[in-house]
Structure formats: C-alpha cells, structure tokens
Amino acid sequence: MTINMKKTIRKYILENLLFTDDESTLQDDESFLDGGIIDSTGVMEIILFIEESFGFRVNDDEMLPANLDSVNNLATFIQRKQSIAA
Amino acid sequence: MCGICGIAALSLESKIKESDVRSMLPPLRHRGPDGIGVYLDPFQRIGLGHTRLSIIDLTGGAQPMHNEDKTIWVSFNGEIFNYVELRKTLLKEGHSFYTHSDTEVIVHAYEQYGDDFVHHLNGQFAIALWDSNRQRLLLVRDRVGILPLFYTRQGDRLLFASEIKALLPQLSEAPRISPASLDQIFTFWAPQSPNTLFEDIFEVSPGRMLVLESGRLQESTYWDWNFPVQDGYLKGSDTELAEQLYDLLADATSIRLRADVPVGAYLSGGLDSSALVALIRGHSDAPLKTFSIGFEEQSLDESAFQKQMIDYLGVENSRILCHNRDIAEEFPATVFNAETAILRTAPSPMRQLSGLVRASGYKVVLTGEGADEALGGYDLFKEDKIRQFWARYPSSEWRPLLLKVLYPYLETSGTQAKTYLQNYYSIGLDNPNQPGFSHLTRWFTTAQCKVFFSKELNFALREGAVARLTKQLPPAFEHWHSFNRAQYLEAKTLMSGYLLCSQGDRMLMANSVEGRFPFLDHRVIEFANRLNPRLKMRVLNEKYLFKQAMKNYLPRQIIERHKQPYRAPDIPAFFSTNPPAYVDDMLSEEKLKRYGYFDAQKVGFLLKKARRGSSIAYKDNMALVGVLSTQLCHYFFIEQFSQTIREAGTAYPSST
Numbered sequence: 001m002t003i004n005m006k007k008t009i010r011k012y013i014l015e016n017l018l019f020t021d022d023e024s025t026l027q028d029d030e031s032f033l034d035g036g037i038i039d040s041t042g043v044m045e046i047i048l049f050i051e052e053s054f055g056f057r058v059n060d061d062e063m064l065p066a067n068l069d070s071v072n073n074l075a076t077f078i079q080r081k082q083s084i085a086a
Numbered sequence: 087m088c089g090i091c092g093i094a095a096l097s098l099e100s101k102i103k104e105s106d107v108r109s110m111l112p113p114l115r116h117r118g119p120d121g122i123g124v125y126l127d128p129f130q131r132i133g134l135g136h137t138r139l140s141i142i143d144l145t146g147g148a149q150p151m152h153n154e155d156k157t158i159w160v161s162f163n164g165e166i167f168n169y170v171e172l173r174k175t176l177l178k179e180g181h182s183f184y185t186h187s188d189t190e191v192i193v194h195a196y197e198q199y200g201d202d203f204v205h206h207l208n209g210q211f212a213i214a215l216w217d218s219n220r221q222r223l224l225l226v227r228d229r230v231g232i233l234p235l236f237y238t239r240q241g242d243r244l245l246f247a248s249e250i251k252a253l254l255p256q257l258s259e260a261p262r263i264s265p266a267s268l269d270q271i272f273t274f275w276a277p278q279s280p281n282t283l284f285e286d287i288f289e290v291s292p293g294r295m296l297v298l299e300s301g302r303l304q305e306s307t308y309w310d311w312n313f314p315v316q317d318g319y320l321k322g323s324d325t326e327l328a329e330q331l332y333d334l335l336a337d338a339t340s341i342r343l344r345a346d347v348p349v350g351a352y353l354s355g356g357l358d359s360s361a362l363v364a365l366i367r368g369h370s371d372a373p374l375k376t377f378s379i380g381f382e383e384q385s386l387d388e389s390a391f392q393k394q395m396i397d398y399l400g401v402e403n404s405r406i407l408c409h410n411r412d413i414a415e416e417f418p419a420t421v422f423n424a425e426t427a428i429l430r431t432a433p434s435p436m437r438q439l440s441g442l443v444r445a446s447g448y449k450v451v452l453t454g455e456g457a458d459e460a461l462g463g464y465d466l467f468k469e470d471k472i473r474q475f476w477a478r479y480p481s482s483e484w485r486p487l488l489l490k491v492l493y494p495y496l497e498t499s500g501t502q503a504k505t506y507l508q509n510y511y512s513i514g515l516d517n518p519n520q521p522g523f524s525h526l527t528r529w530f531t532t533a534q535c536k537v538f539f540s541k542e543l544n545f546a547l548r549e550g551a552v553a554r555l556t557k558q559l560p561p562a563f564e565h566w567h568s569f570n571r572a573q574y575l576e577a578k579t580l581m582s583g584y585l586l587c588s589q590g591d592r593m594l595m596a597n598s599v600e601g602r603f604p605f606l607d608h609r610v611i612e613f614a615n616r617l618n619p620r621l622k623m624r625v626l627n628e629k630y631l632f633k634q635a636m637k638n639y640l641p642r643q644i645i646e647r648h649k650q651p652y653r654a655p656d657i658p659a660f661f662s663t664n665p666p667a668y669v670d671d672m673l674s675e676e677k678l679k680r681y682g683y684f685d686a687q688k689v690g691f692l693l694k695k696a697r698r699g700s701s702i703a704y705k706d707n708m709a710l711v712g713v714l715s716t717q718l719c720h721y722f723f724i725e726q727f728s729q730t731i732r733e734a735g736t737a738y739p740s741s742t
Contacts, residue, residue: 015691015694015695016691016695016700018537019537019538019685019687019688019689019691019692020687020688020691021687021691033506033509033510036530036534038703039510039531039534039703039704039705041702041703041704041705042703042705043506044702045700045702045703048700048702049700063506064505065505065506065509
C-alpha cells in the first residue's frame with residue numbers, strides 16, 4: 001500500500017517536476033524547495049496532483065513543507081489523510 | 087524607419103563589391119518598403135545600403151545621404167526628433183542642406199562636432215557613417231537600444247546590418263548558436279549585449295559607438311544610465327519636481343509627434359499608455375487613433391480599462407482580439423522576425439497589433455515603454471525593496487509577509503504560505519549588497535529552465551551567466567542606491583535585450599511600422615535618474631512622482647489601478663487545442679536530438695504534461711516557449727540557411 005503510493009508519488013515528481021525517469025535523481029527525503037525542484041507555482045501543481053490522485057482536499061492550514069516538501073513527507077501526509085477519511 | 091546595411095574593408099587588399107551590398111537589401115525590405123539606395127566608395131573601401139520607410143521629407147529623403155562635397159556619407163535608420171533645432175544651429179554655422187530630412191543633420195553635425203555629434207542628437211537611431219577624408223567608419227546606436235545594429239567579421243570584411251538576416255547572404259556558411267547566449271537567454275530572457283543568439287555575430291550595444299579605422303575596430307561608450315552617489319539627488323518639493331517632470335514629458339511627446347504622416351498610439355489601459363495618450367491629446371489637435379490588444383483569455387484582458395480611457399479622452403480606437411490559436415500559428419513568423427530564442431509568446435500579439443496599425447494606414451505609433459524602468463514601476467522593484475527590508479532582520483516572521491502584496495495568489499493559501507514564501511524569496515538574503523540581489527529570484531526561477539539543456543550544451547558552458555554579467559557592471563554601480571541598481575539591471579538586461587527588440591522594434595518593423603518612445607527620451611531618463619528613489623517608489627506606491635505629475639490629466643481609477651504586467655498565454659496558446667503541426671515536428675525526439683541543444687527525454691515529459699493541461703508553473707511555460715523558439719531559430723537560420731537567404735524579402739516562412 002505505502003510502497004505503491006510512494007511509487008505513484010515518485011513517478012509523478014520525477015516525470016512532471018524533474019522531467020526524467022531516472023530514479024537516481026530523486027531521494028525520498030530530498031526537499032523540493034532546497035533542490036529547486038519547484039518554483040513558486042510548483043506547490044500548486046503538487047496539491048492538484050494529490051487532490052486528483054488521492055481524492056481528498058488539501059486544506060489551507062495543511063499547505064506546509066512538513067506535509068508537502070519531499071516524497072516521504074507527502075506519503076506520510078497522504079496516509080494520515082486517508083486514515084482519517086477511512 | 088528604415089533598414090541599413092553595409093560592408094567595410096578590413097585590409098587594403100579587400101575590395102567591396104556593389105552586388106554584395108545589394109545582396110543584403112532584400113532581407114530588410116520590410117523595414118523600408120518605400121525605396122532602396124546604395125553608395126559605393128570610389129576606392130571600394132566601403133559600401134552602404136539602405137531600405138527606406140518614408141516618414142519625414144517624403145520626396146527628398148533618399149539615402150545614403152552626403153555632405154556638401156560628398157566626403158561624408160551616412161546610412162541611417164531612425165529619427166532625430168530635435169532635427170529642426172539642430173538644423174537651425176548648423177545653418178548658422180554655415181552648413182548648407184540639400185534636403186529637409188532629419189538624416190542630413192547627421193552628416194553636418196558630424197562635420198561640425200566630430201565624434202561628439204552623437205551628444206547633440208535626441209532620438210532613436212542606428213547610424214553607419216563613412217568619413218572618406220579620414221577613411222573611417224562609425225557605427226552608432228541610440229542610447230537605450232531602440233533601434234538595432236548588428237555586425238560580424240567575415241574574412242577581411244566587416245559586415246553590418248539592422249537585422250541579422252541581412253548578414254546571412256554574405257556569410258560563407260550558416261551561423262552557429264552560441265551556448266553562452268542560450269545560457270543568458272535562459273537566465274535573463276535575452277543574450278547579454280553585445281552577444282546575440284549566434285556565435286561571432288554581435289550587436290553595437292546601446293549607448294556605444296564602434297569606429298573602424300586602419301583596419302582596427304575600437305569601441306567606446308558615449309552614454310549610459312547613471313545615478314547619483316549619496317546626496318546628488320534633485321532638490322525641490324514634490325510638487326515642483328512633478329511639474330518639471332510633466333513639462334519634460336510634454337516636450338518629449340510633442341517632438342515625437344513631428345512627422346509628415348499621421349501618428350497613432352498604443353493603448354493598453356495601464357497607467358503609462360494612458361498617460362501617453364493624455365499627453366498627446368494635450369499637445370496635438372489632430373484626431374488621434376489608438377490601437378489596443380484584447381485577449382480571449384479573460385485574466386489577461388484589459389479591455390475594460392482601455393474603454394475607460396477611450397471614452398475619457400475621446401480618441402478613436404481599433405483593436406485586435408488575440409486568440410490562442412493566432413499566437414500558436416504566428417509563432418514561427420514571430421521567431422523569424424525576432425531572430426532570437428524567446429521565453430514568452432508576448433511578442434506575437436505585438437506583431438499582430440502592428441499589422442493592424444499598418445492595415446489602418448498608419449506608419450508611426452507612440453508607445454509607453456520605458457516609464458517602468460525610468461520612473462520605477464515594476465513589481466520587481468517592490469520585491470527588491472521588501473527583500474532589502476527583510477534582510478535587515480532575516481529572522482523576522484512578518485517582514486517577508488509584505489511580499490503577499492505583490493503576489494496575491496499567495497494570499498489564498500493563508501498564513502501557512504509563509505514558509506513557502508520565506509523559502510522562495512530568501513535567496514541571497516545573507517548578502518543584500520551583492521550586485522544582482524534585486525534580480526536573484528527572477529534569474530534563479532528562469533534558470534530552472536536550464537534543466538532541459540542537453541549534456542552537450544551543458545558541457546559547452548564555461549562561465550555562468552550571472553557571474554559574467556556582474557563582472558561587466560560599471561565601477562560606480564556598487565555605490566548607487568539599491569533601487570537604482572535594480573533599475574540599471576532592468577534597463578540593461580530585459581529592456582534593451584528583450585522589450586525594445588524582440589517585443590519592440592522587430593515586431594513593429596515586421597509590418598513596417600515605426601515605434602516612438604517619449605518616456606525613453608534621454609532627458610526624461612537623466613532627470614528621472616537624479617530623483618531620490620523615494621520619489622519613484624513611495625513606500626510601496628510605484629511611480630509616485632509620475633502619478634503626481636499626471637494626476638490632473640487621468641481618471642482616478644487609472645492612476646490607482648493595480649499594475650497589470652503585459653502577458654500573453656504561453657503553453658495554453660499551443661495546447662488548449664491541438665497544436666499546429668510544426669510544434670510536434672520541432673519538438674520531435676528526432677529534431678531535438680539532431681539539433682542537440684535540449685534533452686529529448688525531458689522535453690518529452692514536458693510535452694506530455696503540457697498536453698494534459700497540467701503545466702501551471704512559470705518554469706514549464708518559459709521552458710516550452712524557449713525550447714520551441716530555439717528549435718525554430720535553428721531551423722530557419724541554420725538548417726534552412728540557403729533557403730532562408732533565397733526567400734528573404736519575398737515571403738516569410740509560414741507556420742505549417
């Protein structure tokens with residue numbers, strides 16, 4: 001479950017923000033901000049992606065790097081949201 | 087306006103042929119459809135060419151033009167707006183004129199003042215002047231780069247022309263795209279002057295003069311943006327200074343209404359063009375025709391504000407409604423006209439607009455460029471001010487929140503956006519005194535597009551674009567106020583390198599229309615440069631003194647309107663429906679690999695994303711337009727080199 005979800009996230013970030021399928025270019029704990037992977041509009045793309053792929057809304061107070069700024073942070077955040085919804 | 091070209095011998099053995107000079111004229115036909123002229127020096131040391139768009143002295147203004155004893159010849163593109171006054175002065179000095187054209191004042195002014203003649207000119211110009219007595223050639227460009235002038239060495243000859251495409255017929259092989267220039271374009275939006283997109287082809291930089299004498303080229307700066315150090319600012323009350331500014335703007339506008347043909351104006355609905363139209367209205371009784379762009383895309387459309395000004399001032403107006411499809415279809419022709427890679431489609435509607443001007447029977451338009459640079463209008467200047475303020479207390483929680491004023495979309499994500507905000511805009515905060523501080527966020531964001539560069543291109547890059555730029559700043563730069571430093575960088579990179587050429591002259595001239603820019607009158611710039619920065623930006627109120635100067639002549643809503651930058655749709659222009667066939671062709675894996683500038687796999691992922699409609703990021707938009715325009719430049723000027731030369735002056739490449 002988590003492995004699949006991480007795969008989906010990684011695939012999205014790799015193809016849509018790093019424009020590659022080279023798995024070695026992205027570490028799961030790498031900060032999107034620090035690595036310059038997203039610009040000031042990039043975070044909106046990430047939010048759209050998780051809302052569309054995982055079927056929940058990201059609230060204003062959840063738009064935090066702690067939730068959104070790496071593959072690991074995203075996975076933890078999505079898992080938590082899903083468990084609340086379940 | 088016109089097109090100029092020519093060839094000069096760099097060695098005694100070299101003889102210039104008239105047919106060679108003539109071969110450069112057809113690609114300049116759009117700049118001057120009303121006539122051509124060639125002058126060949128009897129000793130074949132030089133040939134000058136000219137294509138003419140007649141605006142002043144319609145019957146007598148043929149070029150190249152000469153002095154009394156035909157020892158000085160000039161091929162000139164542009165306008166000398168103070169020619170009436172200058173002519174009077176020169177007549178008093180005993181010069182005799184054979185025409186009433188502004189061109190002739192150049193030869194006599196050169197006779198009178200030598201190389202200093204350029205200081206006497208108020209205008210926009212690219213000049214090639216041959217002094218046969220001293221066997222020297224002068225290539226001179228106006229102070230801020232309104233008109234273009236390019237040159238290259240070809241064996242023992244120097245080739246020069248208003249546009250790069252006029253150099254091509256005299257090159258022995260296709261030019262090469264310069265990796266360093268691509269690096270600069272994908273950072274600053276434009277190559278750093280004197281570079282062009284192409285290796286070994288240069289421009290005469292704005293405010294500079296190139297002298298060829300005894301086979302040697304020497305370059306000098308005759309004018310540059312200059313700012314006071316410490317206390318050198320203009321004294322006077324706000325009201326007095328606002329009145330002085332108004333008088334200067336009124337004069338700068340009224341001398342730009344001098345023409346033997348009717349003059350129109352661009353009206354965007356923003357403060358600058360509205361002020362300009364009000365100034366014209368105040369200083370001319372002739373019926374004024376204005377021209378505007380509307381967008382299918384509502385968020386970019388300014389029609390409501392345009393209508394307000396049209397009603398308020400009672401001016402005639404014609405408009406184009408720009409559709410996504412038009413931009414996509416016209417894009418190859420736009421790039422062909424621009425002769426460089428561009429990161430935005432914004433020039434394309436400007437090209438359409440000049441088409442409307444021409445079709446309406448007008449050859450000349452006044453336009454509002456330069457007010458933001460000279461008088462302090464850009465959001466970037468606010469961003470710099472806020473970042474400077476923040477840098478004084480970097481751990482402040484609320485100082486960076488001021489940035490929300492500039493980027494309202496950040497507001498929607500509540501206070502939580504703070505962390506993001508702090509992250510994006512904290513770049514370089516530890517050293518706010520570094521030369522490019524004001525522009526770091528923009529340059530950093532733009533340079534993210536370099537992720538699409540191929541390995542080969544990256545390998546060919548030596549010195550980074552920013553490092554190179556900061557090395558070439560004038561010595562006084564570091565002593566200027568941070569606001570003035572930001573102005574300088576803006577004027578020298580984006581304005582000269584992109585706005586006035588790719589989005590300005592080249593788009594106007596594509597349809598044989600001349601632009602005139604009252605806010606770029608050097609007297610206006612010199613006055614504005616001596617204003618205390620607090621008069622340009624009062625707290626975060628941009629163009630403060632300019633608004634004071636214009637407040638009695640404009641509706642309050644226009645004065646108080648939040649500034650909307652001119653933008654055109656980028657990715658949506660191509661992908662909101664199926665893109666024209668050339669897009670797939672230019673971005674095909676095969677062409678990307680063969681041309682070699684970009685990583686085909688990465689561009690492939692970008693394309694997929696663009697097709698899905700999920701490319702929102704600035705980076706994606708700039709990258710896609712940048713990649714596509716680079717590919718088109720390679721196609722037109724390298725792959726199709728011979729064909730482009732053959733077809734030049736007869737037809738422009740079509741989009742499909």
